[in-house]
Amino acid sequence: MKQTRNTAAKTEILKLINHSPVALSHAEIQSALNGLCDRVTIYRVLERLITEDEVHKVVNLEGVVKYASCHSCSSEEKHIHTHNHAHFSCEKCKEITCLEDIEPSFKVPKNYQINEMNFTLSGICPNCR
Amino acid sequence: MKQTRNTAAKTEILKLINHSPVALSHAEIQSALNGLCDRVTIYRVLERLITEDEVHKVVNLEGVVKYASCHSCSSEEKHIHTHNHAHFSCEKCKEITCLEDIEPSFKVPKNYQINEMNFTLSGICPNCR
DNA sequence: AAAATAACGCAACATTGTTGCAAATACAAA
């Protein structure tokens, strides 16, 4: 398998995501980086960070893609990585927060092979009320 | 409130969605309509159908927006409409199916006001295995 | 130091979704 390198772009992007309490969009990351690298590079770095299980992708109810760090994923078990926790998407401030302690229970549908799950609650976050 | 009219575009789009076993994207609807109307009109009709609670919007794990009919929503209770059922997103054929009998249980997060939920399972659908 | 590999910038393109405005249409009232 192809090895990976640490670059300024990758370091800064990961730092941004790790230090943010909410999930960040590509646009938000780009403006925070302040011209450090090209927007295509941001897409490619995010892709890399996901395959390396450093961050995960979250999509809100409107289809907006955001990226969040993997707090609850211990580094040892990163290869068996699944983000089976819930997310909250605020309708007012549009922020996405990981609700890492919420694991929904459900009956598994017959004949379907389930690999991942996305459980997103939306409404108003504590800051907005 | 503003009244709504029945047009050829609206009728055909609703028929398409109602007769499809899986959720349809704007692009799929457009190609099925075969030039019946402009693509902007499709967006506007879909918006209308959603506010009229005829269809609902589903977003898959990659952020692709699709539209599905409201089978389990009785016409009487359309004004108190919430789609609190799960969806399945196939990683192979990319189809989205409503799993209308699956309602997940979870503990409500404190301080968050929940208005909607999106519970999407993904993996391989029965047709693809 | 040289070769190999990984990451990058840039340009070009595709897809998705939005907005303004004038023309067409649906539908209810006359």
Next chain:
DNA sequence: TTTGTATTTGCAACAATGTTGCGTTATTTT
């Protein structure tokens, strides 16, 4: 049936997001 009007549509223009190819730069290995 005709008329009036609010609703819907088409078109053009635009914005946002994401992808690809390719030549250049940077990092790692030999």
